Amino acid sequence: MDPYTPRSRIGGRKKNITLSAKEYTKVTGTIASVRRTRQYMEDETAEGPPITFMKKLVPGRDEPSFIAETSFVRAPLNSRVVSSSGVPKSNSKGKGKAKDTLDGVPVDIQEALLLEDLLFVLMGIEGTYITYHPNYSPEDDDPLQGVRFSVSPLLDPSLRDLVERILPLATYYTAITSFIELRSHVDFGLVNHALCAAMRDMLKDYQTLLAQLEHAFSTSPQFTLQKLWFYVHPTLHTLSLLYLLTTELATADDPSTALSDSDSASASDSEEDARNEALGLGGTKLKAVLSEINKGSRLGADAGTSGIAVKGGEVLAIMYERMQNMSGDPAARTLYGALLHSSGRPYIEMVQAWIRTGHLVDPYEELCVKESKFIDRGTLEMDYTDEYWERRYTLRDGSTMNGSSKRHQAGVPPPRTVGGRLPGGACVPPALERWKLKILLAGKYLNVIRECGIEIGRDPSHADDEDLSMDDEKLYKSIDDAYSHANRTLLQLLLQDQQLMPRLRSLKRFFFLSQSSFLTHLLDLSHTELRKSAKSASLVKLQSLLDLALNTDTQGEDAMFREDLRVIMAGSGLYEWLLKVVSVNGIIAGEDGEGADAYEEQKKEKEKDDKKQILAIDALTLDYTVKFPLSLVISRKTILRYQLIFRFLLHLKHVEQSLSSMWIEHKTSPWRRATRPADTVPQSLADDWHTDFENWRKRVFLLRARMLSFVQQILAFATFEVLEPNWRKLEGRLEAGKVETVDQLLRDHVDFLDTCLKECMLTSSKLLRAYSRLIVTCSTFALYTASFTKSANQALAAADMPEGDQAMAKRWDFLSKFETNFNHWFKVHLDCVQYYASSENVSLLPLVVRLNSIKAAV
Template sequence: MDPYTPGSKAHRKKHLGLSTKEYIKVTGTIASVRKGRHYEEDVDEEFIHDVETGRISKGKGLCMWREEPSFIAEASFVKAPLNSRVGPSTPAPNFKGKGKQESLDRLPLEIQESLVLEDLLFVLMGIDGTYITYPSDYSIEDEDPLQGMRFVVAPTLDPSLRDLVERILPLATYYTGITSFIEARSHLDFGLVNHALCAAIREMLKDYQTLLAQLEHAFNTSPQFTLQKLWYYVHPTLHTLSLLYMLTSELASADDPVASESASGSSSEPDAEEDARNEALGLGGAKLKAVLSEINKNSQLGMDGSSSIPVKGGEVLAIVHERLQNMSGDPAAKKLYGVLMQAAGKPYVDMVHLWIRTGKLIDPHEELCVKESKFIDRGMLDLDYTDEYWDRRYTLRDGSTIGGASKRHQAGVPSARTPGGRLPGGACIPPVLERWKHKMLLAGKYLNVIQECGIEIDKDSQSADEELSLEDDKFYKVIDDAYTHANQTLLQLLLRDQQLIPRLRSLKRYFFMSQSSFLTHLLDLAGNEMRKSSKSASIVKLQSLLDLALNTDAQGEDAMFRDDVKVTMATNGLYDWLLKVLKVNGTIGSEEGEGGIYEENKKDKSEKKQQMLAIDALTLDYHVKFPLSLVISRKTILRYQLIFRFLLHLKHVEQSLTNMWLDHKTAPWRTLTRRTPGSASRPATPAPGPGAPDWHADFENWRRRVFLLRARMLAFIQQILAFATFEVLEPNWRRLEERLAAGKVATVDQLLRDHVDFLDTCLKECMLTSAKLVTATSKLIVTCSTFALYASSFAKEARQGLACAESPETDLARAKRWDTLGKFETHFNHWFKVHLNCVQFYASSENVSLLPLVVRLNSIKVPT
C-alpha cells in the first residue's frame, strides 16, 4: 500500500492550524515514526539547524532509509518473540528501540502520542521501547518470567497520555507471563493435560497477535489512528488476557506454595546490624546463605513429597474447574474457562475412556486418578494373604476405598500441598469426577481381570469415536454403562462359567465337615501318624490317607473338586496364633496377622520345649485357578483353615473321649467289688490312715467320679461342636447361598465382601475373635484332650485298684489316683465357669448369637 502523503500547505493549515515551519516539523516527525514513508519536501534553514543541533533527531524529517533487519538466533522467543524486528548491531538512523531517550515534555502532544504509539506496539509483544522501558531496578534474569515483564512510562510524558498508556501496559505483562507459562509447561514432564491446556492458550494468543498486526497496520496507514482508538480496540482483550494470566499464575504458584510464601516473607529489608554480627561470627556471605537455603529446600522436599510433584493431570483440571465455578457470574470468564476446561480435559477423558472400555491403563505421566502397582501380578496369588492383587494392583491415587474410608497415610499417597488443600498431580481428582471415581476404577479393574482370563473384550466402536468432555453428561453415562457391562460380565464369568457356588459348597463340606464323615475316616486311618510330631509326620502319607477318606465319602459335586484339597502343616498352634493376633490388633484378618500361620517365629520356637503334634498342626489347603482365586483367595482360605482347625480339635477330642467311654465299658471299670454297710456314701477325697472309710466304696466312688468327669467333658465338646456346626456355620452358609442363587449380589466387590463377611461372622460366632473366649475355650479343650490322653493311666490305676480292693492296705497308689483326678476336676470346673461367664457376658452385650450356647452349657451340671 502506498504511504500516506499530506495534501497542500493551505489544506494543512486549514485542518491543523499550524504555520508552514511547524507543519514541516510535525509531518517530518510523524513520517519518521511511521516507517516506510519517504517525503522529499524542502525544509527551511531553521529546521535544518534544529536537526544539526540535536533538537530533532536526524531521522525525522529527512529522507528515510532502512537496512534489511537481521535475524537474531535465540533458543527462546519468550522474551523477544519478534526479535526479527530488531535492527542490526549498528542501528540505522531511524531505529528507535535502543536510542537515546528524548525529553517528551518539549514535544507537542501529537508527537508524544505518535512516539508512545510506536513504543506500545513493541511493548505489547514484550520488547521494550524508547519511552516505555523496564524499571531501573528491573533485571530480566533475576525476575520470575512466569510473572510477566513490567514496564514503566517515561515521566516526561503528558499526564493525560500516561494515564491511558498505563491502562494498556498490563497487556504486556499478561502476554509475556502467559507466553512464559506456555513455554515452561510444554516440557514433556508436565504431562498431556498441561500440553493440551498450553495448546488451547496458544490458539487464543493467536487472536491477540492478529489484533496487534492489525493495529500496526492501522498505525502505519491511517492518520486518524490514535492512542484512544488503540485503547478502544485492546480493552476487550485486556480482560481476556487478565483471565488467562490469573489462571497461569495460580497454576505456577500451586507448584510450591511454601516457596511462594517464603519468597513473600523474605522480601523485607535485611537488618544491617544482624548482617554485621553474622559476618563477624562467620555466618555471613552469599555462598553460605545459598548453601543454607539449598539445605532448607531439600529438607522441605524430603518432609513433603508433594513439593516434588508438578501441577499436572487432575490437579490442573481441578484448578480450572474451581476458577470456572468461582467466576461463573462473568459471562466472558465462564466461556473462556469452559473452552480451556474442555480442551485440557480431552487427554484425561481419552485415558479414562480407554481404561473403562478395554481395561488398559495408559498413563505415562501419572496424571490419571487410577494407578497401577506393576510389581503385583497374578504370579503372587498363591502367596497373597492380604488380597494385594485385587485390592492394591489398581487403586486410586488419593488412597480412598470403596467403603468411603480414606488411607492418605498409607505409602504411595502423597500429602496435600497445604494442610487441608488439594492433593498434588494425578492424586487430585477433578471435582466433576469425584462421585464417579470408584466406578471408573472398578470398570477397568473388572475388564482387566477378564483380559487376564484370555477373553477378548467387545469394544463399542461408536462410543470410541464419540467426542466426550468432562462437562458432557454423555461422558458420565458412558462410565455408568461401562461399569455395568464390566461388572455383569465378570460376575457371570465367576458364577456360571467358573462354577463358584459348587466350589463354595465343596469348601463348606471339606472345611466345615458339613454332612460329611470323611474326617472321621481320616482320624481313624491316620491316628498313628497324627500322634507324631508335626515335623516327623509324613505329609505324603497323610495326603494319601486323605484321598482315601475322600474317595469313600465324596460324591456328586464334591467328587469333581476333591483333587483341589491338599494336606498341609502349620508352624504355629491355633490358639497361640489367635491370641497373638488378637492381642496385637484386636481382629483377625489384619495385615500384620495374616500369613503368620505359615511363618515361623524363631523366638517362639526357641521358647517351646515340646514340639507340636501333627494333630495340632494339621490343616487343609484348597487350590483354585484364576479368576476364582479372587474370591477363594489366600485371605479367605486362611479363615476357612482357622475354622477347620477349631472343628478338627473338637472332633479329635470328641473321638478320644468316645474311645475312653468304650474303654470304660471293659472289666476293670465294670467289675463290682464287695460292699460293706455304709459304703454307698460318697466320701470326699480320702487319704490313707486310721479311720479311713470303706476301701470298696472309695474305689467305686473314684470310678464314678472318672465316669462323671468324662461325661461332662464329652457333653461340653459335643455341645460346642453342635453349636458351631448347626447353629453358626449352616445358617450363615444358607444365607450366603440364597443370596448368590437369587442374584441378590449385584457387583463383584459385593460378592467378595459378602464372602469375607460370611467367614468373619462364622469366626466371631465360633468364639475365635475374642481373646477371653479363645483363652477359656482353649483351656477347656486342652484339659479335655489331656484327660483323654490319661485314659491308659486311669485304666492301669483301675486295674490296680480292683486288684487291691480285697486288701486295701496294699493300695499305695490310692492317694496319687485321687490327686490326679482332683486336679482334672478342679481345672475343668474352674475354666468351665470362666467360659460360661464369658459366654453369658458376650451374649448379653456384643454377640447375641451366643444365646443358644448359653442354654446348651447350662444343661451341663457343675457339681458342688
C-alpha cells in the first residue's frame, strides 16, 4: 500500500502551493512511495495533476532503471542502479533534475525526498538528490575505500548539514561489503573467512536497522530526518571502527599506498587526462583498460611485495594491536574483541589439532608452524645435520630454541617494511608469542610418536568442547598441558621402551675403548690387512674379523647390539679432514693475482693429497645403525662425532702397539749384545767406535721411550680425564631424571660429544696441527723398526771388519732427523697446550703436567 505522508505538517504550508487538496495529497503520496525514477515532476503543470507512478512504468518507455534486468538475480536492487552503458552518467543529469525539482519546494517536502534517498544511499545505491561524488569513478576507484556521495547544493542548508553527518555510513558500508566480498576468496585463508563471516553478521544488524527505518518511514507520520540521525548515530561509530580495521588490513601489505594515492590523485588527474587526449587515448577508454588491469591484478597486489597475502596470524596481530591501541574506547574494545574471538577460532582450532595429535592441518599456510614435506624419515640414514628433527617442523619466523631468530635463512619471508611485522602465517599473534616454541615442540613430539605407529592417547586434562579465545587463560593452560604430556610421552618412549641408555652405554664401550678389549683383539687379528692401503683392504674380511672379536670379547648389553656395528673406510685421513673443517681459509683473488696463485697452489696440493693413498689403519672406522625414533638421539650427526673420537683413539692405540712392538724388538740380541771390535782394529779406534755405537743405541732407546710415553700420556688423558668424567655427567643426568625435555636430551648428548672433541684437542687448528705432526712422527718412527734393527746388525758386522764401520755417520744423521722433528713439534705442542690451558680450555691443565713430566725426563 502507499506509505502515509504526515499531512499535519504539510497542511500549514498548503496555501503556498497552487494545488487543490486532492492534488496535493497525490503528489506527497507519490514522493513517499517512489523507489527509483528521474521523472518525478517532469510533466507537472499548474492546471493538471502529475503523472502517476504506474503511468511511468508503461512498457516502451526509455527508462534507465530497467536496462540491466538480467542481473536481478545477483542484485535485486539493480532496478535502482543506473547502468553505465547506453545512458549518460547520473551525476550531471541528476543534478540538473534536482535543480529543476527543488526550486520552490518546501523544506518539509525536501526532508521527505531526502529520507527517501537516504534509505537507498545507506545501502550504497545512488539517489536522486544524493549522488556519487564528482571525483568518484566506480571503474577506477578502489572499492575498499568505499563509495563517496555528495548532496545537492540546492537543498536547505540545515537539511544538508544533517545529511552530510549521515553520509559516512554509506561510505563505511560499501567499503566493508567490498572487503567482505574480496577477502572471502579462498586464497585468503580461514582466518579471513571467519573475520568476513563475523563482519557479515554485524552488517545483518545494520540491514535490519535500515529495514526498520524504512518501515517507520512508510508508516509513522512522526518519522523525520532528525529521528533517522538519532537511530543511526550509534551505528555510525560501530561502522567507522569496522571501516578503519578493513582499511588497515587492506593496506597492511603496503602502508604507503593510502597516503600516496590520496596525495597524488588530485594533482595528477588533470595532467594525465590532457596527456591521454593528446595521445589519442580517450579518458574513458583508457580508464576502462586500466580498470580491467586493476581488477585482474587486485588479488595479486593485495598479497603485497612479499608475495604473501595478509592472512592468518598477521590478521590476528593487526586486530590485537588495534584493540590494544584503542583500549580507552569501551565500544572499540568490545567490537574488536568480538571480531578477534570469531576470527581467531580457526587459528586456535589448528593449534589445538597440532598440539593434541601432532597432525598439522594448515591448507592456507596461516599457522606459525611450518612443515617441510620433502624431509622424511628416509633422510635420517644420510643426514649429518639433524635435518629431520630441526627442519621438518619449524616456526615460520625462523625462531629457534636458543632464542635466536634466523630471519635471513631460506624459507623465512622478509618483513613488510624495515623492522615491521612478518607477513602471513610468519607473523605470530602477540598473545601467542611466548608460547610459540611450546606449540612447535608439543606437536613435534607427538608427530614422532605418531610416526612410530603408536596410538596417541588423549590427555585427560584437555577440554575438548571448550570455545577458547586468544585472551583466555585456559588456552595457555591447554598449550602448557599438551606440551608436558607430549614431552613426557616421548621421553618415556625413548628412555624406557626404546632402551636408550643401554644403547648409549654400548656406543661408549664400542667407540671410546676405555673398557673394550675387542679392539685390541681386532688389531691383532687384522694386523696384516690394516697395513695395506685403504682401497686394497677387504671390508668383508675386516667385518668378519670384527664379528669374531665381538663374539669373543663382548657380553651383556654389548652382545645385544653387536649386530648394529660394522666396519667402514673413511675417504680421507683423520687429521687432514679435521684441519679442513676447523680451518677457514677464504681466498679471494686480488688485483695483483696473488690470490689466484695461492688458489692454484692449494688446488695442486689437494690433487696431490687425493692421489696419495692412505693406509687402512688411518681410514678404518666403525659405523653404528639404529632405527627410528632412536635415530633422533643417535643420529648421523652424533655418530660422526663418535667416529672422530674413535679414530683419534684408534690411531693412538695403534701407535702405542707399534712402539711397544719396537720395545720388544729392542730386547733382541742385536740391541743387547756386548759389542767389541776385532783385534785387528786399533785400540783407540775400537774404543771410539764402541762408545759411538752405544750412544747411538741409547739414543734410539730414549727416543722410542719418549714417544711411547707421549702416546700413553695422551691416551690416558683422553680416556680417563676427558671421556670418562664427561660420560659420568651425562649418565648421571639421564638416570637422575634431570633431563626434562626431549630437546634438552638431544642437546645434552651433542654437548657431551662436543666437549669431548674439544678437550681431546680436535677442534683447535693450532693444537691439531702440532699434535698431528707429532703423532705422525711417532708412527713413522715405529715403521722403521726393522730398518733400525738392520742398521744395528750392520754395525755389529762392520765392527769385525779391518776397515771398521764407515756408515755410522749416516745412522746418526737418520736418527737425528727423527729427534729434531720430534723435539720441535713436542715443544710447539706443549706451548700450544699451555696457552689454551691458561686461556680457553682449563681442562687441559692435567695434560700440561703429564707433558712436562716427559720433558723433565729428557
